[in-house]
Amino acid sequence: MIITVQIFLLMMVLAGVGIILFTRNIVHAAYALCLTLLGIAGVYVLVMSELLAVVQIMLYAGGVVILLAFGVMMTNRLRGEKVLSGSNNKWIGRIISVGVFAGLCYLISISPFQTTSVEKNEDQIAQIGVSFLTDHIVAFELIAFVLLVALVGAAYLAKNAADE
Amino acid sequence: MISFAFYLAFLLIFVVFAVYAERKTAAFIQNRLGPMEVGPKGILQTVADLLKMLQKEDIRASAVDIIPYLLAPFIVFAAVFTGFAVLPVNADLSGSTITSGVFFLLAIVSLDVLGILMAGWASNNKYSLYGAMRSVAQIISYEVPLGLSVLCVIIISGTLDLHQMSVLQSGGILSWYIISHPVLIIPFFIFFISGLAESNRTPFDLPESESELIGGYHTEYSGFRWGIFMLSEYGMMLLLSILASILFFGGWNSPMEKIANGPIWSTFWLLSKSLLLIFVQMWVRWTLPRLRVDQLMSLSWKYLTPISIVMLFVCALWKLWLIG
Amino acid sequence: MIQISGFGTVLLFIVGGIGFLMITLLVGKLLRPNNPTTEKQTTYESGEEPSGTAWGQFNVRFYIVALIFLLFEAELIFLFPWATVFGDEQLIAESDGLWAQFSMIETFIFIGILLVGLAYVWSKGMLEWVRPKPKASDFKSRIPESAYKDFK
Numbered sequence: 012m013i014i015t016v017q018i019f020l021l022m023m024v025l026a027g028v029g030i031i032l033f034t035r036n037i038v039h040a041a042y043a044l045c046l047t048l049l050g051i052a053g054v055y056v057l058v059m060s061e062l063l064a065v066v067q068i069m070l071y072a073g074g075v076v077i078l079l080a081f082g083v084m085m086t087n088r089l090r091g092e093k094v095l096s097g098s099n100n101k102w103i104g105r106i107i108s109v110g111v112f113a114g115l116c117y118l119i120s121i122s123p124f125q126t127t128s129v130e131k132n133e134d135q136i137a138q139i140g141v142s143f144l145t146d147h148i149v150a151f152e153l154i155a156f157v158l159l160v161a162l163v164g165a166a167y168l169a170k171n172a173a174d175e
Numbered sequence: 176m177i178s179f180a181f182y183l184a185f186l187l188i189f190v191v192f193a194v195y196a197e198r199k200t201a202a203f204i205q206n207r208l209g210p211m212e213v214g215p216k217g218i219l220q221t222v223a224d225l226l227k228m229l230q231k232e233d234i235r236a237s238a239v240d241i242i243p244y245l246l247a248p249f250i251v252f253a254a255v256f257t258g259f260a261v262l263p264v265n266a267d268l269s270g271s272t273i274t275s276g277v278f279f280l281l282a283i284v285s286l287d288v289l290g291i292l293m294a295g296w297a298s299n300n301k302y303s304l305y306g307a308m309r310s311v312a313q314i315i316s317y318e319v320p321l322g323l324s325v326l327c328v329i330i331i332s333g334t335l336d337l338h339q340m341s342v343l344q345s346g347g348i349l350s351w352y353i354i355s356h357p358v359l360i361i362p363f364f365i366f367f368i369s370g371l372a373e374s375n376r377t378p379f380d381l382p383e384s385e386s387e388l389i390g391g392y393h394t395e396y397s398g399f400r401w402g403i404f405m406l407s408e409y410g411m412m413l414l415l416s417i418l419a420s421i422l423f424f425g426g427w428n429s430p431m432e433k434i435a436n437g438p439i440w441s442t443f444w445l446l447s448k449s450l451l452l453i454f455v456q457m458w459v460r461w462t463l464p465r466l467r468v469d470q471l472m473s474l475s476w477k478y479l480t481p482i483s484i485v486m487l488f489v490c491a492l493w494k495l496w497l498i499g
Numbered sequence: 500m501i502q503i504s505g506f507g508t509v510l511l512f513i514v515g516g517i518g519f520l521m522i523t524l525l526v527g528k529l530l531r532p533n534n535p536t537t538e539k540q541t542t543y544e545s546g547e548e549p550s551g552t553a554w555g556q557f558n559v560r561f562y563i564v565a566l567i568f569l570l571f572e573a574e575l576i577f578l579f580p581w582a583t584v585f586g587d588e589q590l591i592a593e594s595d596g597l598w599a600q601f602s603m604i605e606t607f608i609f610i611g612i613l614l615v616g617l618a619y620v621w622s623k624g625m626l627e628w629v630r631p632k633p634k635a636s637d638f639k640s641r642i643p644e645s646a647y648k649d650f651k
Binding site: 016056062066069070073074075077078081082084085136137139140141143144148151152154155156158159161162163165166169170 | 554561
């Protein structure tokens with residue numbers, strides 16, 4: 012049963028990635044990104060990380076994708092045509108992506124990931140809540156600052172765009 | 176498994192009767208009779224409509240973007256229907272046992288925005304796209320006060336599990352959160368108003384305002400595909416009403432502490448509380464006029480969001496005071 | 500394994516919901532007629548011939564709303580774990596009531612910082628929606644105002 016779900020999730024993630032890579036329609040690519048993100052949320056469920064899965068669905072699939080889709084629909088200067096992407100600088104792009112991929116693979120291979128099976132926690136969310144307010148309080152408050160800075164910056168940029 | 180069968184069956188029966196009830200309520204408020212022809216007092220009108228809908232030709236404009244166009248109704252319905260997975264059915268049947276309960280519900284329901292945007296964009300129709308844009312902007316704006324008002328309840332209860340939350344409210348009408356914790360009265364109103372906006376109901380039905388946008392994001396859909404959007408809209412109403420009755424009105428608890436507590440009775444209490452809230456939604460629909468877009472946005476961001484943040488503070492202080 | 504089986508129910512709802520729709524659409528396919536014509540397949544535009552496609556540039560306000568929403572959603576996500584442990588009686592008893600006060604002050608700072616953000620966005624007019632300004636007509640009727648008063 013679990014293995015079926017694993018294969019299904021893998022297919023979901025790969026299908027999303029494949030569509031993003033090979034479609035020329037940017038709106039389709041945005042939807043396909045959602046497929047990938049939901050697949051990853053499923054992977055989080057399988058590794059017993061429930062909170063992350065819910066955050067993934069709420070913030071990425073329900074928020075970031077909408078923002079992306081809006082962005083595509085907003086910036087489209089070509090009236091009345093499908094939003095298509097072309098490909099330029101192919102060789103630079105290939106070199107950079109292979110480099111990033113190799114770098115990530117190297118980082119993952121040297122990282123000391125815990126590969127033993129994790130005991131299921133009854134109160135995972137509560138534990139995270141407690142550690143936010145005790146051990147990681149500085150990070151918790153910094154997040155608020157980061158969000159504030161992001162909000163101010165976004166508002167500033169958007170204001171300029173709206174005035175144009 | 177049982178909760179799946181129960182909620183699927185109940186949703187279908189609910190939609191059939193809710194559409195009829197909606198039309199009868201409208202008729203009553205506007206001092207006319209409403210559907211009277213099919214069956215006694217017109218009670219089978221929706222069944223007739225449903226049969227007609229199944230036989231309608233599936234017209235697809237040649238200009239649509241076909242894959243997202245066909246996928247969109249499935250996404251909208253699946254997002255709303257999956258929300259039912261974490262709801263308890265009665266005192267013995269708790270639905271899905273995931274610990275993130277209501278948090279998961281809010282997350283999965285927010286995905287229906289994606290389906291709506293997809294439908295509007297793929298239809299390649301100006302009305303559809305305007306409707307979808309308005310709808311998405313509206314739903315995401317009201318998600319913030321909705322989430323904040325749910326947070327107020329979570330502060331009081333200390334659990335995300337909806338079944339657990341109902342257990343905590345057992346013991347008669349006086350233990351229901353809205354009565355035992357009067358600070359939750361304002362969050363309830365915020366929740367209810369945001370719920371109306373989330374399910375695109377009047378006075379927040381700008382996305383499908385017939386007089387300007389024909390049908391909004393589902394203008395290009397016909398037959399049963401259109402029916403799926405309607406099903407999802409009524410499903411959303413039902414979901415948010417059941418959620419409201421669990422969060423604020425004791426869920427499946429009977430109003431009398433010792434009387435009427437069995438499994439069937441507790442299902443009855445849960446559903447009757449929710450149906451009462453749905454009646455209020457219909458009442459609102461036929462009483463209030465539609466908002467303007469700028470009023471809609473300022474209601475969410477300038478009134479409901481600040482008020483619900485203040486209520487969050489108030490609820491935290493109340494809880495602290497209760498603990499002593 | 501409890502957690503997986505909890506999500507198993509969720510999976511059942513997703514698969515079952517989609518399966519139900521598919522069956523119904525299939526039944527519909529058997530019942531409904533299918534004779535498309537070019538006329539039928541034109542996009543609906545209030546009876547006119549549709550001009551161009553609908554895909555075009557949209558008002559940037561929608562993007563701004565989505566941005567503000569995203570940041571508040573992120574805030575909301577951090578508040579959910581806090582809300583579950585805030586009133587935890589065991590933790591409060593262990594720390595002589597310090598826990599509740601401490602966690603409340605921390606979170607009040609957290610929300611306060613974001614309220615500053617909301618106030619900033621508000622003061623910059625990002626929450627205003629563009630709204631058409633109706634022009635007052637300067638048409639003057641030749642019938643004097645008093646004529647309406649005299650008319651009974």
